[in-house]
Amino acid sequence: MSRKLPAGIMPDPRAxxxxxxxxxxxxxxxxxxxxxxxxxxxSSTGEQCVTVRAQLPPNGVLSSTxxxxxxxxxxxYALVGRRTSRNSLELVGVDPEKLDGLLAELTDLGFPVGGxxxxxxxxxxxxxxxxxxxxxxxxxxxxxxxxxRLFPGVVSQDYxxxxxxxxxxxxxxxxGGVEADxxxxxxxxxxxxxxDAALVxxxxxxxLLCFWCPTGALKPKAVRGGMSVDVNxxxxxxxxxxxxxxxxxxxxxxxxxxxxxxxxxxxNTGRGPGLARLLVPFISLESAGSYxxxxxxIESVIGAWxxxxxxxxxxxxxxxxxxxxxxxxxxxxxFDPNLIDNFSPMSVRRNLQFRWHSPTPxxxxxEAWGGGRTGLAPS
Amino acid sequence: MDLVxxxxxxxTPLCDRLMDGPYPSHVRQLRQSGYPLQMLEEGLRxxxxxWEMGGYVSVPPLxxxxxxxxxxxxxxxxxxxxxxxxxxxxxxxxAKLLRGLADLADRYGDGHLRWTTAGSIEFWxxxxxxxxxxxxxxxxxxxxxxxxxxxxxxxxCPGSYRCDLxxxxxxxxxxxxGRATIDDQQYPGLPNKVKTGVSGCPNDCVRAxxxxxxxxxxxFRGSPRVDHEMMAWxxxxxxxxxxAAGTTPPVDLEFLVERCxxxxxxxxxxxxxxxxxxxxxxxxxxxxCPAIRPSGERGLAWxxxxxxxxxxxxxxMVGFALASFIPxxxxxxxxxxxxxxxxxxxxxxYGRRKxxxxxxxxxxxxxxxxxxxxxxxxxxILEEPSQKMFVVWPAAGSAEEP
Numbered sequence: 001m002s003r004k005l006p007a008g009i010m011p012d013p014r015a016x017x018x019x020x021x022x023x024x025x026x027x028x029x030x031x032x033x034x035x036x037x038x039x040x041x042x043s044s045t046g047e048q049c050v051t052v053r054a055q056l057p058p059n060g061v062l063s064s065t066x067x068x069x070x071x072x073x074x075x076x077y078a079l080v081g082r083r084t085s086r087n088s089l090e091l092v093g094v095d096p097e098k099l100d101g102l103l104a105e106l107t108d109l110g111f112p113v114g115g116x117x118x119x120x121x122x123x124x125x126x127x128x129x130x131x132x133x134x135x136x137x138x139x140x141x142x143x144x145x146x147x148x149r150l151f152p153g154v155v156s157q158d159y160x161x162x163x164x165x166x167x168x169x170x171x172x173x174x175x176g177g178v179e180a181d182x183x184x185x186x187x188x189x190x191x192x193x194x195x196d197a198a199l200v201x202x203x204x205x206x207x208l209l210c211f212w213c214p215t216g217a218l219k220p221k222a223v224r225g226g227m228s229v230d231v232n233x234x235x236x237x238x239x240x241x242x243x244x245x246x247x248x249x250x251x252x253x254x255x256x257x258x259x260x261x262x263x264x265x266x267x268n269t270g271r272g273p274g275l276a277r278l279l280v281p282f283i284s285l286e287s288a289g290s291y292x293x294x295x296x297x298i299e300s301v302i303g304a305w306x307x308x309x310x311x312x313x314x315x316x317x318x319x320x321x322x323x324x325x326x327x328x329x330x331x332x333x334x335f336d337p338n339l340i341d342n343f344s345p346m347s348v349r350r351n352l353q354f355r356w357h358s359p360t361p362x363x364x365x366x367e368a369w370g371g372g373r374t375g376l377a378p379s
Numbered sequence: 380m381d382l383v384x385x386x387x388x389x390x391t392p393l394c395d396r397l398m399d400g401p402y403p404s405h406v407r408q409l410r411q412s413g414y415p416l417q418m419l420e421e422g423l424r425x426x427x428x429x430w431e432m433g434g435y436v437s438v439p440p441l442x443x444x445x446x447x448x449x450x451x452x453x454x455x456x457x458x459x460x461x462x463x464x465x466x467x468x469x470x471x472x473x474a475k476l477l478r479g480l481a482d483l484a485d486r487y488g489d490g491h492l493r494w495t496t497a498g499s500i501e502f503w504x505x506x507x508x509x510x511x512x513x514x515x516x517x518x519x520x521x522x523x524x525x526x527x528x529x530x531x532x533x534x535x536c537p538g539s540y541r542c543d544l545x546x547x548x549x550x551x552x553x554x555x556x557g558r559a560t561i562d563d564q565q566y567p568g569l570p571n572k573v574k575t576g577v578s579g580c581p582n583d584c585v586r587a588x589x590x591x592x593x594x595x596x597x598x599f600r601g602s603p604r605v606d607h608e609m610m611a612w613x614x615x616x617x618x619x620x621x622x623a624a625g626t627t628p629p630v631d632l633e634f635l636v637e638r639c640x641x642x643x644x645x646x647x648x649x650x651x652x653x654x655x656x657x658x659x660x661x662x663x664x665x666x667x668c669p670a671i672r673p674s675g676e677r678g679l680a681w682x683x684x685x686x687x688x689x690x691x692x693x694x695x696m697v698g699f700a701l702a703s704f705i706p707x708x709x710x711x712x713x714x715x716x717x718x719x720x721x722x723x724x725x726x727x728x729y730g731r732r733k734x735x736x737x738x739x740x741x742x743x744x745x746x747x748x749x750x751x752x753x754x755x756x757x758x759x760i761l762e763e764p765s766q767k768m769f770v771v772w773p774a775a776g777s778a779e780e781p
Binding site: 003005006007008009010011012013014015016017018021022024025026028029030031032033034035041042049051055056057058059060061062063064065066067068070071072074075080081082083084085087092110111112123124125126127128129130131132133134135138140141143144147148151154168171172173174175176177178179185205208211212214239240241244245247248256266267268269270271272273274275285286287288289311312 | 687689
């Protein structure tokens with residue numbers, strides 16, 4: 001082959017852009033929703049650009065057949081496609097006259113239109129068992145189960161604010177979670193299993209391994225032929241860093257399950273970007289496909305938020321307002337001492353402004369949001 | 380579950396369940412391709428991924444862009460080799476590019492593609508045809524890279540090409556950064572990955588502050604300006620139209636006043652006034668009301684150290700804003716590119732092996748990072764001054780002692 005590889009080409013965004021967007025660059029004045037999943041931008045030139053947002057399968061997995069079908073839809077109805085940062089697909093520059101036809105065709109393809117404004121946005125998730133060697137749980141099938149259960153939230157816009165759910169198959173969180181209103185993260189409950197002989201054979205860098213451990217749980221030790229490490233069970237937090245540095249010799253073991261976090265925000269509006277907080281440290285997933293306990297926690301959280309939050313109040317803002325003890329009671333989840341961060345003193349109060357909570361008021365709609373049905377209720 | 384034309388028929392009862400239900404199904408897509416669905420079926424049956432140790436490998440002359448994952452079930456699939464393409468900043472994909480990518484996946488792989496969560500495009504490619512596939516991608520204006528310890532997933536929001544809120548042209552800035560550091564995207568030579576993002580405004584739709592190690596976010600220096608004439612139109616018609624379309628609940632002046640986190644908005648007659656001294660430029664009122672728009676000079680804040688992963692000494696982190704305002708001057712954005720490259724050099728020199736940017740800057744100290752960057756510390760980046768009197772004064776007799 002005579003060509004130079006790699007060729008050193010940075011993909012040029014302008015090469016993809018239609019004339020409408022090039023000539024209106026920097027001239028857009030405002031945007032407005034037209035119906036769930038459809039919105040338009042209006043330019044100072046008087047032109048408008050209609051965008052349709054379709055929900056795609058977990059992890060943005062698409063067949064080449066689907067790529068061609070989407071290309072045909074762009075040719076017939078719009079000017080260009082766009083991948084959003086949550087891996088949904090937008091068709092940009094849609095001819096407003098043909099909107100109904102496009103919506104019908106997208107629905108036929110299995111890609112419902114929605115996920116804009118105060119709805120459940122595209123569920124972001126990693127590759128899980130489909131593509132990844134590190135996954136503790138199969139995040140795409142969890143995403144599918146959550147999406148199916150909360151589907152009305154995708155295609156209507158009657159949440160207090162928008163809701164973003166991210167699902168990562170392991171603590172590396174390629175699928176996200178810490179940035180989302182609700183995050184689900186795959187967890188290994190067992191200690192990392194170290195194979196001393198394999199570690200020596202793999203010429204694993206032991207000082208690097210120890211440096212990577214965030215809690216100082218690894219201690220070097222001499223073994224036949226070289227060095228290995230001991231894992232301190234009192235300090236290991238199952239972050240998987242060591243298994244990542246030396247996968248040939250260190251494997252995560254034990255029961256697998258998920259942790260659920262709430263209240264992450266990425267944007268600067270309101271209180272600004274902040275990491276989600278731990279709500280449930282471990283829900284055991286004995287078999288792939290039985291996600292009911294996870295679904296119940298998520299439903300309960302969202303149900304209580306929908307009922308109690310003010311208009312425009314995101315999940316994390318609402319939890320901040322009512323306080324964590326009241327929040328736990330609302331969603332029917334017992335306080336777990338593991339919610340206290342044992343490796344940083346920052347999660348315990350240094351003031352006496354306690355947020356006592358009164359018992360959850362019995363409300364006729366409580367059943368509807370699943371309060372107390374989580375199986376994790378205080379006994 | 381009914382198969383549609385072109386879908387493979389296999390005995391995969393657990394996968395098949397994932398084709399039912401209203402939410403889009405990944406299994407349906409995989410079934411339309413040559414993906415070895417039995418691998419996923421067995422994974423679900425045994426509740427354990429059937430893929431084994433893998434990683435990013437160099438296939439000279441491609442030092443980045445290829446990942447290989449081993450299989451614990453060679454009788455189903457011997458291994459998985461993927462080629463990763465640099466994403467288009469802004470995420471725009473023309474019909475022509477979509478067709479070209481479909482051809483690549485059919486010709487060199489098994490006919491399915493996926494987007495990584497930070498915006499690169501990945502498809503399976505047979506090991507013996509990787510170089511051919513990379514050359515074919517070049518013909519589409521695309522290239523391989525963005526795996527391993529290099530500049531990764533340089534992504535941007537649609538910016539001023541399609542957004543009224545964008546303060547800067549994010550895709551063009553990402554493109555400028557990408558051209559200037561194309562080698563860093565194709566040759567892994569850094570301590571760990573450096574995910575990079577450019578967001579057009581503080582709404583930060585690409586999660587530059589949280590997902591990215593090294594990022595720029597559009598900011599404005601003035602205060603939100605209220606167009607009272609447009610406010611009258613919006614209250615009369617605009618917000619009602621949106622509400623009637625069932626898309627947004629009607630937002631009114633009280634909502635703007637109440638939701639402002641800085642209490643900078645006050646009702647004034649049939650409109651509002653915003654106190655520029657209190658305003659934090661968080662975008663809330665601008666997002667909700669088109670009669671309120673940013674004003675003043677526009678530029679970029681520089682943020683480093685965000686990450687999602689629960690790994691390394693600090694786990695997941697929100698990035699630190701180390702500069703509040705960098706001029707964004709088209710077409711080359713030289714000042715931004717210069718800071719971007721200078722920090723990559725600093726990371727290459729000071730980062731320990733496999734240490735992410737966020738962990739490095741915490742270890743070095745943020746003031747030290749600014750000194751190493753030869754940048755003047757800017758009071759706007761201060762959340763609050765130190766609570767401790769710990770100051771490292773220059774040693775007596777040292778060159779820095781006054």
